[in-house]
Amino acid sequence: MRDVAVVSFAQMPSVRREAQRNEVEMIGPVVQSAIERSGIGRKEIGFTVSGSSDYLAGQPFSFVMALDAVGAWPPIRESHVEMDGAWALYEAWVRLQHGDINSALVYAFGKSSPGSVRDLMALQLDPYCVAPLWPDAISLAALQARALLDRGDYSERDFAEVASRGRAAARDNPNSQVTGGADIDALLGEPYVASPLRRHACPPISDGAAAVVLAAEDTARRVCERPAWIRGIDHRIEPAALGVRDLTSSPSAELAAANAGVADGGVDVAELHAPFAHQELILRDALGLADGVAINPSGGALTANPLMVAGLIRIGEAAQRLIDGDATRAAAHATSGPCLQQNLVCVMETKQ
Amino acid sequence: MPNSSDSEAGVLSAPHVLEYPYTRSVGPIIGHFLGGLLERKLFGIRRPDGSVLVPPAEYDPDTGEALTDLIEVGQAGVVTTWxxxxxxxPNQPLARPFAWALIQLDGADSALLHAVDAGDEANMHTGMRVRVRWRDETAGEIGDIVCFEPEAAP
Known part of the structure; x- marks a missing residue:
């Protein structure tokens, strides 16, 4: 395998509603910032790939317009995934393995505010037996949360503790959206949105964008003092039917983590893409994280959850800690689909 | 319809209706399940290990093997989570407060997602038995099941 590293990361602060700027205007500054920080010339970038969803824009091929933000003339080598940007990063990593290019730009954007994203997410479900019932995203997560409580290892207080820790961490993160109200007893006094999930255990609705620059081997060493070398990256998926899965565990995250090598040396920090509080507990177990691991020092997806972006942000946040010298080995995770159906795990380290 | 907050901010907005006017065939397996609903019957499909999936899947979720052995299952079952x-x-099965539940029907080994008309949250618990409530006129779609309702105590 060719050594590939994250050499720069940029994101826009997540907001509940970006009323003025369209997607191109949101992406432009983020892409520019990531490229500037990378030290690689824009024309030198060998491959560009994005992650987004037409369902958020309400418009087919909306991602094509987003290319205005990266400058696609003269023609560039470019691709798109209708997935979180973490999967776009996976594609870029594979593309860099070909060996003919040395750098790639990955970006992701999601503007959830124009629609009702809680209802919209039903459109990703089985179109014959499930989607026509319009189960909303919070209800499906609540089915998973109940199953976890019924198993007996965790309580609603554990959910609140996850949210409280995330909110406290988010105070140091200028890009997060939810920072207030970390008192656990107060959180437990909130009414249910969909029992057993209270508001604090659910993600905010966010508009956001992020970009990462990857570089291979000598290019990475040339432009970055401490590149975040990707030592393992893998993604796995579970059956589409919720009623077939054991919702209290995440076999796909467990397998991806094993293949990415989370356990081969441990990690100092883990950024887990857990839009719902109980999912962080499931993921912590699936990745086999030790007690000392700093989990979601950014505040996590409970404090900023731009759809199609939040997974890429996990990789960017973890990588930034390595680039800044605050950690030496990190795991980043991204999820997609209902109830953690699909999971990606990326292990990075500073060691050459 | 203009959004008032946008208008106040001086941003123009316009209605936009997105539709995909395609016709799709549901195929022999899902088609059999939906056809069963038309006759108020529930069908599952047997996997090589003997377990039964409801709703039926065309392929085994673990191995990808094609599945063909459709069998009728019960019209009542157990709530596995809710x-x-x-x-x-909007558009959900019931307009009054209700429970979403995964329901493992008698004779099935997987669970089906649907609504339970329980009246009050206090009437819901994992492991409770529920029974299907059919729509008066069936159409061969999942909505032929209006919802499930708690089985009367024995």
Whole structure:
């Protein structure tokens, strides 16, 4: 395998509603910032790939317009995934393995505010037996949360503790959206949105964008003092039917983590893409994280959850800690689909 | 319809209706399940290990093997997990407070997602038995099941 590293990361602060700027205007500054920080010339970038969803824009091929933000003339080598940007990063990593290019730009954007994203997410479900019932995203997560409580290892207080820790961490993160109200007893006094999930255990609705620059081997060493070398990256998926899965565990995250090598040396920090509080507990177990691991020092997806972006942000946040010298080995995770159906795990380290 | 907050901010907005006017065939397996609903019957499909999936899947979720052995299952079953919806969303099965539940029907080894008309959250618990409530006129679609309702105590 060719050594590939994250050499720069940029994101826009997540907001509940970006009323003025369209997607191109949101992406432009983020892409520019990531490229500037990378030290690689824009024309030198060998491959560009994005992650987004037409369902958020309400418009087919909306991602094509987003290319205005990266400058696609003269023609560039470019691709798109209708997935979180973490999967776009996976594609870029594979593309860099070909060996003919040395750098790639990955970006992701999601503007959830124009629609009702809680209802919209039903459109990703089985179109014959499930989607026509319009189960909303919070209800499906609540089915998973109940199953976890019924198993007996965790309580609603554990959910609140996850949210409280995330909110406290988010105070140091200028890009997060939810920072207030970390008192656990107060959180437990909130009414249910969909029992057993209270508001604090659910993600905010966010508009956001992020970009990462990857570089291979000598290019990475040339432009970055401490590149975040990707030592393992893998993604796995579970059956589409919720009623077939054991919702209290995440076999796909467990397998991806094993293949990415989370356990081969441990990690100092883990950024887990857990839009719902109980999912962080499931993921912590699936990745086999030790007690000392700093989990979601950014505040996590409970404090900023731009759809199609939040997974890429996990990789960017973890990588930034390595680039800044605050950690030496990190795991980043991204999820997609209902109830953690699909999971990606990326292990990075500073060691050459 | 213009959004008032946008208008106040001086941003123009316009209605936009997105539709995909395609016709799709549901195929022999899902088609059999939906055809069963038309006759108020519930069908599952047997996997090589003997377990039964409801709703039926065309391929084994673990091995990808094609599945063909359709069998009828019971019209009542057990709630394996649930959530209470105090304020139903648009287009959901019931307009009054209800529970979403995964329901393992008698004779099935997987669970089906649907609504339970339980009246009050206090009437819901994991492991409770529920029975299908059929729509008066069936159409061969999942909505032929109006919802499930708690079985009367024995």
């Amino acid at each position: 959530t209470w919806i105090a304020e139903p969303r």
